[in-house]
Amino acid sequence: MPIAFWRDEYATGIEEIDQQHRFLFGLINKLHDAMSEGKGQEVLSEILVELGQYTMEHFSLEEKIMAQYNYPHLEEHRQAHQELTRDVLKLQAKMQNNEQFLTIELSQFLTNWLIHHIKNEDLKMIEYLRKFRKI
Ligand SMILES: [Fe+2]
């Protein structure tokens, strides 16, 4: 059963970004399903690493687009990305050292982590880009 549900209100109108966001939702659901099915920590760690890598690629695309359009809150947004990246790297390290096991609370945390960022920083950025590009 999925835990992270995509909604139209998360759509940014920039296809590449929307596709990446949907993919990130998919990865969180994959992680959640693997956990619900009782898959081993090794499998879970692998998915978490995939999530981390994909997130970083996604953040750098957003930062590139923001720089391209002189987004005035680029620095703030970049800082939010850095914090999110730190969160996920910390989790990866803890799981690899067996200090942290994946729980429902953790997949809930990752879901909120993603949705919160999209609804806050990302939508602010998109509003600006839309005006700028007159979509
Ligand atoms: Fe972002």
Ligand SMILES: [Fe+2]
């Ligand atoms: Fe994003």
